[in-house]
Amino acid sequence: MSSQILLGSRPTYRRRRRVVAIVAALAISLPAAGCSDGGARADSDDTFVYLSSRGLVTEWDPARSYSDEVVALSNTYETLTRYNAGSGKTEGVLATRWTSSKDRRTWTFTLRDNVRFHSGRPLTAQAVKASIDRTMRLKASASYVWDPVRSITPIGKRKVRFELSRPAQLDIIASATYAAWIYEVSDAKDYYKANARGTGPYMVTSWNPSSENEVQLTAFKDYWGGWRTNQYKNVVFQAVPQASTEAQLMRSGEGTYTGGMPPQLLDTLRGRPDLRVYERPSWQTLIGLMNTQKKPLDDIRVRQAVANALDYQELVKASRGALVASDGVIPKGMFGHTTTLDLPGDQDRARKLLKEAGYGPGSGRTITLEMTYPAGEDTVRTLGDLMKAQLRPFGIDLKVEGLAWASAQWPRAKKKNVNERQDIFVMWWWPDDPEPLSYFRNVFRTEKEISYNLAYYSNPELDRLIDSVGALTATDPDDAVRTYRTMQEIIIRDAPQLFLGTNTYQRVLAGDVKGFVDNPAYANVVFVHDLTHH
Amino acid sequence: MRARGARGGRTALVLALGGAGAIVLVALLAPVLAPYPEDATGAAETAQLLRPPSAAHWFGTDELGRDVFSRVLYGARIGPVVAVAVVTVSLVVGTVIGVVAGYFGGWIDELLMRLTDVFLAVPALLLALALATVLAPGPVGLTVALTVTWWPWYARLVRGETASVVGRPYIEACRALGLGHRRTLVRHVLPNASTPLLVQASTDVGGVLLVASGLSFLGLGPQPPTPDWGLMVEQSQNYFTTHWWLGTFPGAAIMLVAGVCFLLGDVVRDRFDPRHVPRPTQRA
Numbered sequence: 001m002s003s004q005i006l007l008g009s010r011p012t013y014r015r016r017r018r019v020v021a022i023v024a025a026l027a028i029s030l031p032a033a034g035c036s037d038g039g040a041r042a043d044s045d046d047t048f049v050y051l052s053s054r055g056l057v058t059e060w061d062p063a064r065s066y067s068d069e070v071v072a073l074s075n076t077y078e079t080l081t082r083y084n085a086g087s088g089k090t091e092g093v094l095a096t097r098w099t100s101s102k103d104r105r106t107w108t109f110t111l112r113d114n115v116r117f118h119s120g121r122p123l124t125a126q127a128v129k130a131s132i133d134r135t136m137r138l139k140a141s142a143s144y145v146w147d148p149v150r151s152i153t154p155i156g157k158r159k160v161r162f163e164l165s166r167p168a169q170l171d172i173i174a175s176a177t178y179a180a181w182i183y184e185v186s187d188a189k190d191y192y193k194a195n196a197r198g199t200g201p202y203m204v205t206s207w208n209p210s211s212e213n214e215v216q217l218t219a220f221k222d223y224w225g226g227w228r229t230n231q232y233k234n235v236v237f238q239a240v241p242q243a244s245t246e247a248q249l250m251r252s253g254e255g256t257y258t259g260g261m262p263p264q265l266l267d268t269l270r271g272r273p274d275l276r277v278y279e280r281p282s283w284q285t286l287i288g289l290m291n292t293q294k295k296p297l298d299d300i301r302v303r304q305a306v307a308n309a310l311d312y313q314e315l316v317k318a319s320r321g322a323l324v325a326s327d328g329v330i331p332k333g334m335f336g337h338t339t340t341l342d343l344p345g346d347q348d349r350a351r352k353l354l355k356e357a358g359y360g361p362g363s364g365r366t367i368t369l370e371m372t373y374p375a376g377e378d379t380v381r382t383l384g385d386l387m388k389a390q391l392r393p394f395g396i397d398l399k400v401e402g403l404a405w406a407s408a409q410w411p412r413a414k415k416k417n418v419n420e421r422q423d424i425f426v427m428w429w430w431p432d433d434p435e436p437l438s439y440f441r442n443v444f445r446t447e448k449e450i451s452y453n454l455a456y457y458s459n460p461e462l463d464r465l466i467d468s469v470g471a472l473t474a475t476d477p478d479d480a481v482r483t484y485r486t487m488q489e490i491i492i493r494d495a496p497q498l499f500l501g502t503n504t505y506q507r508v509l510a511g512d513v514k515g516f517v518d519n520p521a522y523a524n525v526v527f528v529h530d531l532t533h534h
Numbered sequence: 535m536r537a538r539g540a541r542g543g544r545t546a547l548v549l550a551l552g553g554a555g556a557i558v559l560v561a562l563l564a565p566v567l568a569p570y571p572e573d574a575t576g577a578a579e580t581a582q583l584l585r586p587p588s589a590a591h592w593f594g595t596d597e598l599g600r601d602v603f604s605r606v607l608y609g610a611r612i613g614p615v616v617a618v619a620v621v622t623v624s625l626v627v628g629t630v631i632g633v634v635a636g637y638f639g640g641w642i643d644e645l646l647m648r649l650t651d652v653f654l655a656v657p658a659l660l661l662a663l664a665l666a667t668v669l670a671p672g673p674v675g676l677t678v679a680l681t682v683t684w685w686p687w688y689a690r691l692v693r694g695e696t697a698s699v700v701g702r703p704y705i706e707a708c709r710a711l712g713l714g715h716r717r718t719l720v721r722h723v724l725p726n727a728s729t730p731l732l733v734q735a736s737t738d739v740g741g742v743l744l745v746a747s748g749l750s751f752l753g754l755g756p757q758p759p760t761p762d763w764g765l766m767v768e769q770s771q772n773y774f775t776t777h778w779w780l781g782t783f784p785g786a787a788i789m790l791v792a793g794v795c796f797l798l799g800d801v802v803r804d805r806f807d808p809r810h811v812p813r814p815t816q817r818a
Contacts, residue, residue: 242771242772243772244771244772244774244775247775262772264584264597264772264773264776264777265772265775265776267776268775268776314578314580317580317583318578318580318583318597318598320583378772382597382598384758385578385597385598385758385759386578386580386598388576388758388759389576389577389578389598389759390578392576399757400757400758
C-alpha cells in the first residue's frame with residue numbers, strides 16, 4: 001500500500017524532517033516498481049476480495065440504493081428473476097415459474113420453496129408484496145420500473161399475482177439491477193444500515209466507510225441454494241484508490257477480483273498463470289452531461305459545438321482498449337441499438353456554431369468549463385486531459401476535476417444554486433434493468449428532485465416518448481425501436497450529452513476462480529455464490 | 535599553503551553557480567530548447583502514446599503522446615520559480631516584522647512575536663496543505679500557501695539577530711547622534727543582522743522546491759496540463775511499473791535542482807557566515 005503511505009504521510013513538526021519526508025515520498029515511487037510479488041496466495045482461501053477504486057456504499061436501504069453499493073447488495077439481496085445477457089432470457093431466482101396473460105397485463109409468479117430471510121423468517125407471497133409495495137411507495141432509486149404495476153395480490157403462500165395498468169414484460173422488470181430486491185420491510189430508522197434484510201447467500205458483518213476493508217460479508221448458513229465446500233464463505237470489498245496498488249494486490253494474491261484496471265497495468269497482469277483476464281463488451285457507457293441551465297452551456301449552440309469539437313476516435317485510442325466508440329445513447333447488444341445515427345464530431349461545424357454564439361478563437365471570449373469525474377477513474381482522467389487539449393484550439397478552457405463520487409461529485413451536482421454546480425458531469429452509466437429505458441428515463445426525463453438528470457435537461461416531447469415507449473416494447477417492438485431512434489435523435493440534437501465511449505469490461509480474477517460470468521445486465525456485480533475455487 | 539577546505543569550497547562554488555546558471559538558462563530558453571514546445575502547453579498526440587526514450591523523444595512520450603523532455607524543460611519555469619518567489623516574499627515579510635519587533639521591543643515585540651507564534655504553532659506542512667486546499671489550485675495559490683507558512687521562520691531569525699545588535703554600543707551611538715529610526719534600522723541594524731538571513735534563505739530554496747513539488751504531487755499545485763515536475767511524478771504513478779520514463783525524468787529534475795540549491799546554500803554559508811569556520815585541515 002505504498003500509495004496510502006504517500007498520501008497519508010503525516011506532517012512532522014520539524015522543518016528538516018518535513019523535507020526528508022517529501023524526498024522519501026518521491027523516492028519511494030521508484031523502488032515500488034520492483035516490489036516483490038512473492039507473497040503467498042491469500043491465506044484465507046474462503047474469502048473473495050473485491051477491489052474497487054472508490055468507496056462503495058452511499059445507501060443501505062434496498063429500496064433507495066441507486067449507486068455503487070449494488071455490487072455488495074446484489075450478494076445480500078435477491079430478485080424474483082435474473083436476466084441472462086448471454087441467452088437474452090430471464091431465469092428464476094426467488095421465483096421458479098411465471099406466467100402472463102396474452103395481453104401481458106396479468107402476471108403470476110410462483111415462489112421457490114424453503115427460502116428464508118436472514119432473520120430466519122420464511123419468504124412468503126405476502127413478504128414479496130410488502131417489499132415491492134414499499135419500493136413503489138418510496139419512489140426512490142429505479143422504482144419507476146414498477147410503474148406499470150397497479151396491484152399485487154398474494155395467492156396462498158407461494159403465488160403472487162401482478163395486475164398491470166399497461167402491458168409490460170414483468171419478468172424482465174423483476175430482474176432489474178436496482179429496486180427489484182425482495183427484502184423484509186420495516187420503517188424503523190437504520191433498519192437496513194450495515195445490515196442485510198434479504199434472502200441472499202451473504203449477510204453483512206461489518207461496514208467501515210473510511211477503512212480499507214469497507215464492507216465484509218459472510219455466508220448465510222440457511223441459504224436456499226446451499227453451500228459446497230469450495231465456495232467462498234466470505235466476501236470483502238476493498239476500496240483501493242491507486243490502480244498500481246490494485247495491480248500489486250492482484251499480483252500478490254491478496255485480491256481476487258478487480259474490475260477497472262488501466263490498460264498499462266492490465267498488460268502487466270496478462271499471461272500470468274495465477275491470474276486471468278476476462279474481456280467483453282458492456283452496456284456501460286461513459287457520458288458527459290452538459291449543464292443546460294448554466295451559462296454558457298445553456299446555449300444549445302455552445303453544447304452542440306462542444307460535442308462536435310471533440311475527436312472521439314482519439315479518445316478511444318487514448319483509452320487503449322478500455323473504450324469503444326459509442327453508436328448513440330443505447331449501447332450495442334441492447335434492444336433499440338442502431339449504428340446509423342448521425343453522431344457529433346464535425347469540427348468545422350463546431351467552429352461555425354461557436355462563431356454564431358459569439359465565442360471561438362478571434363472572438364476575444366474564452367469559454368471556461370468545469371468538468372468533474374469520479375476520482376480514482378484513471379482512464380477517465382487521461383481522457384479528461386485529452387479533451388482539454390482537444391478543446392483548447394476552439395477557445396474553450398476545460399478544467400478537469402476528479403472528485404470523490406459519494407462525498408463530492410454527486411452532492412455538488414445536486415446543489416440548490418445552479419451556478420455552484422459543474423458544467424460537465426462525467427460518469428459511467430449502466431442500465432437499471434436489461435432494457436434501454438433507463439438511459440433516457442433517469443438521465444434525461446424532467447426531474448423535480450435531482451437524481452441523475454445532471455444535465456438538468458427538460459424536454460416535454462422527450463418526456464412523452466419516454467413515458468410511452470415501455471408499453472410499446474411489450475406490444476409492438478418494431479414501433480418501440482423506431483421510438484428509441486427518435487429519442488436518440490432528440491438527444492443528439494439538443495446535445496445535453498457527450499458520447500465519450502462504451503466500456504469494454506476488463507476484469508482480472510485470481511486464476512483459480514471457476515464459474516465467473518460477466519453479466520452486463522448487472523454492471524460490475526460479481527455473484528460470488530456462483531463461483532468456486534480449489 | 536592554503537586550506538584544503540577553501541579549495542574544496544571553490545569547486546563547490548563553481549558547481550553551484552554553474553548549476554544555478556544552467557537552471558536559469560533552461561527556464562529562460564525553454565521555448566527554444568524544447569523540441570516540441572506545444573507539448574508543454576496542452577497539445578496531445580494520440581499517434582505516439584507512451585513511446586520509450588528515442589532520438590526523436592529523448593525522454594520518451596507520456597500517456598497523451600506528449601514529449602517528456604520538452605515538458606521537463608518547461609517545468610523549470612514552474613517549481614523553481616515558485617520556490618524562489620516563496621523565499622523572496624517570506625524573506626521580505628519576515629525581515630520587516632522581525633526587525634521592527636527586535637528593534638522596538640516592548641509591546642510591539644510581544645504582539646508581533648505572538649502573532650508569529652500563532653503561525654508556528656500549526657505544523658507548517660499541515661497549514662500549507664490546508665491553505666493550498668482552500669486557495670485556487672495553481673502556482674499562485676501554491677506560492678501564497680507556502681509563503682504564509684514560511685515567513686515566521688525568518689521573522690524569528692531576524693528578530694533574534696536584531697535584538698542582539700540593538701544592544702551594542704554603536705547602535706546606542708546612532709541614537710545619541712540623533713539618527714532617525716528608519717536610518718538606524720536600514721543602515722546600521724539590518725546589514726549587521728542580514729548574514730544569517732541570507733544563509734538561511736539560500737539553503738531554503740531547495741527545501742521549498744521539495745515541499746512545493748510534494749504539494750503538487752498531492753494535486754494542490756498547478757493543474758494539468760501544466761508541466762510541473764511534482765504533478766508529472768504524480769500522474770506517472772500508475773505507470774511506474776510499465777513506463778519508467780514518465781516519472782523518472784521529472785523526479786530527477788526535482789532532485790537535481792534541489793541539489794544545486796542546497797549546494798548553493800552551503801557555499802553561501804561558507805562564504806558569509808562568520809560563525810561557520812571551515813574545518814582547519816591545513817597542512818603545515
